[in-house]
Amino acid sequence: MLDSIKKWLGLGDDRNYIEEYLFRSNMRAVVYMSVIVILLEIWMIARLTRIVIISWPRSFEWLFSHYRNYVILLSAAVVALIYAIRFLRGKTANRMLGKGILWLFSFICIVFGIQTGVASYAGGEQVLSFITMVVFVFCILYWRPLQSFLFSSLTFTAFYFMIDAVKPATEATQINLLTLWISTFMIAMSAYHQKVSEAEKAEGIEASNRHLAEINDQDDLTSLPNVKWFRRTCTAMMLSSAVDRNSRIFLFFDVERFKACNEKYGYKRGDELLQQIAGILKDVFSDDPIARVSDDHFVAFAAEETAPGKVYEARERVAALDPLVRLDLKTGGCIPAMSGNDVGLAISRARTACSILKRQYIRFYQEYDSELEARLKRREHIINTIDTAVKNGWIKVFYQPVVKCAGGNGELVGLEALARWDDPEYGLLPPYQFIETLEEYREIHKLDQCIIEQVCQHLREDIDQGRKVVPVSLNFSRHDFDLYDVPKFLHSMTEKYSLPGSLLDVEITESALTDHLKELQINMAHLRQDHFSMWLDDFGSGYSSLNVLKDFSFDVLKIDMMFLRNFNEKSVPIVTMIVSLAKQLNMVTLCEGVETEDQFRFLQSIGCDKAQGFYFSKPLPREEILKKYLA
Numbered sequence: 017m018l019d020s021i022k023k024w025l026g027l028g029d030d031r032n033y034i035e036e037y038l039f040r041s042n043m044r045a046v047v048y049m050s051v052i053v054i055l056l057e058i059w060m061i062a063r064l065t066r067i068v069i070i071s072w073p074r075s076f077e078w079l080f081s082h083y084r085n086y087v088i089l090l091s092a093a094v095v096a097l098i099y100a101i102r103f104l105r106g107k108t109a110n111r112m113l114g115k116g117i118l119w120l121f122s123f124i125c126i127v128f129g130i131q132t133g134v135a136s137y138a139g140g141e142q143v144l145s146f147i148t149m150v151v152f153v154f155c156i157l158y159w160r161p162l163q164s165f166l167f168s169s170l171t172f173t174a175f176y177f178m179i180d181a182v183k184p185a186t187e188a189t190q191i192n193l194l195t196l197w198i199s200t201f202m203i204a205m206s207a208y209h210q211k212v213s214e215a216e217k218a219e220g221i222e223a224s225n226r227h228l229a230e231i232n233d234q235d236d237l238t239s240l241p242n243v244k245w246f247r248r249t250c251t252a253m254m255l256s257s258a259v260d261r262n263s264r265i266f267l268f269f270d271v272e273r274f275k276a277c278n279e280k281y282g283y284k285r286g287d288e289l290l291q292q293i294a295g296i297l298k299d300v301f302s303d304d305p306i307a308r309v310s311d312d313h314f315v316a317f318a319a320e321e322t323a324p325g326k327v328y329e330a331r332e333r334v335a336a337l338d339p340l341v342r343l344d345l346k347t348g349g350c351i352p353a354m355s356g357n358d359v360g361l362a363i364s365r366a367r368t369a370c371s372i373l374k375r376q377y378i379r380f381y382q383e384y385d386s387e388l389e390a391r392l393k394r395r396e397h398i399i400n401t402i403d404t405a406v407k408n409g410w411i412k413v414f415y416q417p418v419v420k421c422a423g424g425n426g427e428l429v430g431l432e433a434l435a436r437w438d439d440p441e442y443g444l445l446p447p448y449q450f451i452e453t454l455e456e457y458r459e460i461h462k463l464d465q466c467i468i469e470q471v472c473q474h475l476r477e478d479i480d481q482g483r484k485v486v487p488v489s490l491n492f493s494r495h496d497f498d499l500y501d502v503p504k505f506l507h508s509m510t511e512k513y514s515l516p517g518s519l520l521d522v523e524i525t526e527s528a529l530t531d532h533l534k535e536l537q538i539n540m541a542h543l544r545q546d547h548f549s550m551w552l553d554d555f556g557s558g559y560s561s562l563n564v565l566k567d568f569s570f571d572v573l574k575i576d577m578m579f580l581r582n583f584n585e586k587s588v589p590i591v592t593m594i595v596s597l598a599k600q601l602n603m604v605t606l607c608e609g610v611e612t613e614d615q616f617r618f619l620q621s622i623g624c625d626k627a628q629g630f631y632f633s634k635p636l637p638r639e640e641i642l643k644k645y646l647a
């Protein structure tokens with residue numbers, strides 16, 4: 017009850033929002049009213065000037081007393097107008113100054129109204145100018161009830177005594193003035209309450225809009241903002257002069273092995289883990305905008321200087337969430353300059369950089385830079401032009417000699433066919449620049465079939481020309497066996513070129529022997545029937561080495577070049593043991609990557625059957641092989 021009376025009297029504290037709302041309303045009113053005053057005063061000054069010109073000359077006192085009020089009112093209106101426009105355009109927020117100007121302007125209006133009103137009354141005219149000014153001030157000041165009571169009472173009392181002193185007010189004038197005072201006061205009260213209720217409604221609408229926007233901007237599962245919010249916030253940050261966008265970086269996070277978690281524990285636990293990961297990221301990047309994009313993907317816009325430390329910390333904490341699965345947080349980065357300041361593009365580039373880290377166990381951060389851009393461009397080129405490359409003969413076979421080691425002295429006993437991509441734009445590309453990409457996009461069979469056919473053509477040509485012929489080993493990708501029927505294709509090639517199977521060796525890398533083992537064993541059995549020799553390539557480079565020897569039977573074991581590259585006293589017993597183990601399993605041994613005479617002598621001494629490496633020859637184009645070895 018007491019509260020509502022206080023509220024009605026405008027004695028309670030107005031909330032900031034309402035204060036601000038009323039002040040803005042006042043400022044808008046000031047714009048209209050000051051323009052009216054300015055026009056009115058210019059007109060009055062012009063009128064007066066005309067009188068001055070007609071009845072020239074006039075004394076200085078006359079000029080001063082007649083012009084003074086118009087000029088003061090005009091100046092006050094101009095100052096108030098300038099301030100109100102600046103405030104409404106957001107150029108100033110000094111409310112104290114604004115209030116001061118408002119009150120001063122109102123005060124000048126009232127004094128002017130009283131003075132002119134009294135003069136009119138003394139001249140026997142209506143007190144209209146007084147009434148006009150009261151209404152006028154009422155328009156620019158939404159009076160609070162107490163203020164309006166005091167302000168209007170003072171004004172009316174002062175006015176009453178002034179006119180009464182000039183000429184005693186009649187009862188009619190007294191009643192008229194009293195009625196006007198009460199009406200002014202009541203209208204001011206009603207205007208105040210109307211404005212307050214408008215402000216309350218507007219506040220409510222704004223609050224619910226804000227709430228709706230928040231819900232709209234939030235990711236349901238993790239309560240982090242979503243990417244829509246992230247784009248908007250980062251775009252605003254990049255446009256803001258308060259933020260140095262060149263010292264920031266966009267980060268894209270991907271949680272590797274999260275799928276394994278989902279499969280292992282089910283979706284409920286998966287969701288919990290996502291919430292925990294979101295919590296870690298929110299905590300680590302507490303000063304930066306961060307959002308969930310989808311699934312196990314998140315983005316942040318962090319300060320470049322502190323980003324590496326934060327990325328490292330987040331990765332450690334995410335890995336500790338489940339020691340069994342060891343989730344691996346991979347992060348891609350993109351600075352705004354690499355994306356033309358386009359947030360969407362920056363996210364997508366940071367994501368691309370992140371995707372490069374897939375299945376790389378040690379690396380966890382990659383930035384999108386011009387080198388990566390060039391690499392990706394080349395990758396795209398490889399994928400888009402593999403068919404053209406095959407058709408136009410850009411795929412070339414280089415041959416590397418395989419020589420006799422133990423029981424011989426480097427005599428040629430075979431050749432390994434190694435692919436090269438002779439690109440009109442990029443030049444001669446080595447396998448590491450296209451094999452992985454072709455494997456990733458499951459297009460590797462196109463290249464391998466092309467190599468196989470060329471090798472068969474060359475062998476046929478050599479036989480026909482009566483040249484020396486040695487077996488050629490062919491490299492197969494693990495995807496080849498999924499993508500086409502390898503035994504059938506090799507069979508058809510040997511038939512087409514009338515070649516014995518014994519001239520072709522099939523190299524399969526150890527890493528190919530990880531899945532579809534049964535199918536691979538069946539394929540190998542078929543290949544054996546056609547007398548192709550089976551070679552295990554890069555032995556020792558993977559993890560499953562010894563098991564592989566148990567489960568598969570190979571004719572030749574190619575010892576990976578890593579053993580010779582980091583050659584030390586420990587390598588001697590290891591390589592010796594591998595050679596002797598292979599012998600016990602009835603396999604021929606071939607050591608790759610022989611670069612020095614010492615290495616070759618060592619391999620001879622331990623009974624390694626064959627050797628291959630730069631010490632004998634690098635891979636060479638067919639013409640050079642013909643000249644040097646097969647002439």
Ligand code: C2E
Nearest residue numbers: 434435446447467491492493609610611628629630631635
């Ligand atoms: P790989 O089958 O183990 O081939 C041996 C690689 O070692 C060749 O690299 C060869 O140039 C290099 N190499 C030989 N001797 C030495 C040496 O003494 N020192 C050093 N540092 N390197 C030596 P290249 O030709 O770059 O081939 C790389 C890999 O690409 C091959 O490894 C093979 O896995 C793959 N590859 C090559 N051609 C084909 C192909 O036609 N099809 C498939 N699927 N993969 C291929």
Ligand code: MG
Nearest residue numbers: 432491523553
């Ligand atoms: Mg090989």
Ligand code: MG
Nearest residue numbers: 553554574608
């Ligand atoms: Mg190898």
